[in-house]
Amino acid sequence: MKNLIHSPCATGATETAIKHYDAALRAFNIYRGDPVALCDQAIDSAPEFAMAYILKAYLFGLATEPEAASEAKTILETAKRFAKTEQEISHLAALEALLGNNWTEAAVRLDRHNNEFPYDILGLQAGHLMDFYRANARNLRDRLARVLPKWSEDQPGYSVVLGMYAFGLEEAGDYVQAEAVGKEAIERDPLDCWAHHAVAHVLEMQGRAEEGIKWMSSREPHWSGDDNFFKVHNWWHNALYHLDVGKSEKVIQLYDARVRGEESQVALDLVDASALLWRLHMEGHDVGDRWTEVANSWDAHADGRLYPFNDWHAAMAYLGAGRESEVDRILDQYRTAGESEGETARWAQVTGMPLIQGFRSFWAGQYDQAVDILHPARFIANSFGGSHAQRDVIDWTLTEAAVRSGKIGAAEALAAERLAVNPHSPINNSFLKRAKPSHKGHVAAE
Known part of the structure; x- marks a missing residue:
């Protein structure tokens, strides 16, 4: 070799x-x-x-x-x-x-x-x-596609390469092949939690929540060990499945026991915590002082310079904890950043800033403004920021803002968009139902 x-x-x-x-x-x-x-x-x-x-x-x-x-x-x-x-x-x-x-x-x-x-x-x-960190779906797939013909099945690391390829296929929208390749990788190496995670993404993106719950449960011993760096993220996926089938109390239990049970200070885990609390908030759940713990943990990472995707998730927690001055600090840093600070400064100004501003408007109940800001800001794929599943919180927030603002046309259109991808989601069906002008509660409980 x-x-x-x-x-x-x-x-x-x-x-x-x-x-x-x-x-x-x-x-x-x-x-x-x-x-x-x-x-x-x-x-x-x-x-x-x-x-x-x-x-x-x-x-x-x-x-x-x-x-x-x-x-x-x-x-x-x-x-x-x-x-x-x-x-x-x-x-x-x-x-x-x-x-x-x-x-x-x-x-x-x-x-x-x-x-x-x-x-x-x-x-x-x-x-x-x-x-992954710059959300380049094409290269997530093609980086591995370019080298796989040179690899042989008996080569050390082959299963790892397959696991990465599975995730790239999923992010590129080839769900059938992604699931097959991901499961092949796991058969070759059951401990490969990245391949397991790739299949979890397929089930999330196809709206197969009940299957997702069974998938996570059946393989839990392989991905939930104390020495597993990805365990919190996989618990987050498990929580999303439960949220999608309307089991919010179970989601809160998973948050307390698994997502924040150890109060991890790792940025990836804090992203999951912020995003899950935000979704629960949109669903009308009072998450209490959970925001404060996450916001305090973000203080070591959200510098407004290194990675805007993290800053945006920190801003969610700062808003929830009533620390709006920290949101101002991040935005001020974005405004003053120069070209010498690298590509991430451009990410911050072009995409990070409107995302934070749009989520701030939503938190303040300024739903019309949130719709106006988030609609153009949501197109960040192939720019920066994690996976489709992680970025879905943008479209979810935008659609919820449209429903609450009474923008019937926008709300129905956005709900239809989501249902076209995931027609069985109770949440997506709720958007469409609440968007109808005849529905008395079409501005959701706040």
Whole structure:
């Protein structure tokens, strides 16, 4: 097998360090265990092992957290001292762009890297996550499609590549193939929670909520362990299924026990918490002081500079907690950002700002204004910001605002749009029913 990053010829490597590195890479591939600690063991065994520093820099740089990004820059500078091979230097170029807040440049550099080193699973996974964070559905699929013909079924990591491909197929709208590929990946490696998560997305996007609940339950031992980085996100998916079938009390139970049971400070988990509370709020549930805990946790991450998708979710929590001054702080940072702050500054100004303003209008009961702001702001796919399932909260909020504002034409049109994709959803059917002028309660309980 060629182009392996854990090849014995990797700069500065020793046999012992390679074993630790391979374990770290495996942990990263399936989002289980502690890849950072394993990287440190590799570095302790071989202090000039360039790829161990490179993997560690990706782990911190892809976290979308300010403190982690700062640490990644320090690690990158160390990696530069030892990297010598073409493959290692190519990784440094991608990391340089990523840590300069230029996600698209970094992703394109890894496109080229993957073309030259198609078996480099770190390059594939790092690029896949960059595609995810910038919501590039096409490249989520095609990055893997470009290399899969070179892989063989008996090759180590093949199931991981299939799992990534399954998620890319789902985000690109090929649900039938995505489900099949995702299930094949899981058959090959039951611990691959990314492949499990890809199938969960298919069921969510097709409105197969009851199947989704059974899917999560049947595989719970494989994705809910304490060492599983994705467990909270998968609990979030489980909660969405229950919300879609009208079991709101179960959703609140899942929120308290699973989504925020450990009060995780990881940005990805806080995104899930904010988004779930916002959905519950729109459904008319008083979530009490849950907003405060999440808002306080966002303080370490929502700097208005690094990643606007996180800032927007932080703003939801700040609104819920009555901390509107923090929303102002984020918006002020967006207004004053310059071109030198990288691609994410443009994301913030073009998309992040109207999303936050639209959600603020909704929270304030200014539903007409929320509709006017959110309708053009919702088209962020292939710009930045997670998955279709995560971004659905925008369209949900827009449709709810249209219903509450009494904009009958807009409300009916938006409800029809949602029903065309998910005709069995009780929530979507409720939108259409409440939009009718004859329906007395078409401005939902607030």
